[in-house]
Amino acid sequence: MSKSESNFLRVKCGDCGNQQIVFDHAASKVECIICGKSLVKSKGGKSEIVAQIIEVMD
Template sequence: MSSDRRGNFLKVKCLDCDNEQVVFDRASSNVQCIICGKTLVKPLGGKAKITAHIDEVLK
């Protein structure tokens, strides 16, 4: 529970180009794919919305 409150790093895969990238699930600004520029994470005032495939939650 406490780890959820701090947020987690996620390994995600871009839906457009399959690039794998590590993102923070409480990002306060948009995170974009470093390869194709697709938005991977959108901030929603707290927990962010992940708009990519989540491969793994990193602890």
């Protein structure tokens, strides 16, 4: 069992309220599937969550 800091997160789009699941170590940026607002920004392997985090999933 590896200890990982990677998680799936349920986030809420600040613009349209859509909730979707994102990976916090996504290799690329993630956008809201409804309105296209950035939810995760990729910074060279480390992701910055720019949406509201609702829940951290195991």
